[in-house]
Amino acid sequence: MLWHDGALHEGGMLTLAAGDRGLLLADGLFETVLIVGGRPWRLMEHLTRLRNSADAIGMPIDTRPEEAILALAAHAAASADLGGLGAVRVTVTRGAGPRGLRLPPNPSPCVFATIAPWQPVMAFRPLRLQLAAIRRNEFSPLSRMKSLSYLDNILALEDAVRQGCDDALLLNTRGTVAATSAGNVFALRADLLVTPPIEDGVLPGITRQVVLAAAAGIGLSVREQSLTIAELKAADAAFATNSLRLICPIASLDGEEISRDTRLVTLMEALRAEIHADCGADPFAEPSRASQFL
């Protein structure tokens, strides 16, 4: 299902300007939002991040992203197939412009969104990571945004999968940990939970922020500081987060096993309760599911 120009459309085809800068130059942003119980999880945080990034790249933004997410969430609520669950992606491009890189004087952004099925089984899955040769560029403001530029991440992920892993671990150009192909990275050592700061080339993840708060709530110290591979490998537990997979334990890095710790399950349960509170439904309530992933 596609939202475009204020309405839902079936069929999956989109008509836009051949000069659309999102299509030609990756001049745009997106958000991926989890829908549970027909309601978007942490909607305001996603919209705020989108607006902050749009401001940073000088792209005007209006209420269409919110409208699109809410329309698709309502669709998920009404759909027997989706059962109130879904993954909404809303994309905002700077719209059409004349040839070349210069910004159009009066940009007219293009907004569209789609929903894909989401199942609880997609969350809380352990990851075997491979260290990527490609590095994340902390000298670029895009390293701190969900811009459309994902080909580096795609190539790193594909290389990891070819090597029998589930995802890639990307360092920044200074050689400290930045992110997986689509997630933030955390390491737990004793009572300290560490995740790299935004300046290290890190997306300010919504789930990252929720986890930092939840960790403080269960008595952990939390610190945003640069993380080395050695520190990650020596952790009591390490994990990756994003808005659809939530908390994924890092099982190994380059084949070397990383410890697990029951406090990860406590964090997972805290996140589950947080989603329940925000969306009014618990997709992990069915006992067979909860026992499988938690």
Place this chain on the structure above:
Amino acid sequence: MLWHDGALHEGGMLTLAAGDRGLLLADGLFETVLIVGGRPWRLMEHLTRLRNSADAIGMPIDTRPEEAILALAAHAAASADLGGLGAVRVTVTRGAGPRGLRLPPNPSPCVFATIAPWQPVMAFRPLRLQLAAIRRNEFSPLSRMKSLSYLDNILALEDAVRQGCDDALLLNTRGTVAATSAGNVFALRADLLVTPPIEDGVLPGITRQVVLAAAAGIGLSVREQSLTIAELKAADAAFATNSLRLICPIASLDGEEISRDTRLVTLMEALRAEIHADCGADPFAEPSRASQFL
């Protein structure tokens, strides 16, 4: 004028899959080709680079890019408005895929192309450069391709223009010279012409290659080696190249003037002759134009 699905279309609107990975993830490539006398300049070199990059990112490629460029070149030849001149941009995306970063098992790339007017006045113009804060990521294979990821370049260019300059100079993460927002960089010192090697985060430019050959032809030594800002500032002359602006003398960097050298005019004349030989026409033949820019 738009080429899509084997035919020319007026109106400038394009219909593609809402799940097109070029649009959603910058998963695609492009080429920008100069049309002179209704013929594409250095067509084979552009197609070879496109194919090499497609191979590197695992994207299948067919004859549509060539077909599109030739159709639009023929359109330029027949158009009184364009007068046989134009700038063709052909875009190849990996096509639609399911949600997420993983490559679709059987990608069906999307190819489309447009033509914009091109005038000789766009070439051979001097540039005042501003050193960009954003750096080019030589750890990414995309630094050596014309992928769709141009937002870094857009932001660097816009910042330079805001400061009263014409373009940005981007260093790589090691701090040596990489490129302007859309061009290769050269420095001439005594009889040595230097340009950064591809490994420094540099696009293997078509004009770059032509200029390296032309420089050897007029008795200069040419060397691909890392270039520092100090070396650029101390050069007898420096310039940027691309397929539409050809050779642009670098007049200044951060307000500091850079020398000029009459051998730049010799290189410009060599490039002009090369275009004449390849395309059978000389857009700079009109004396008023030649004297203005050469």
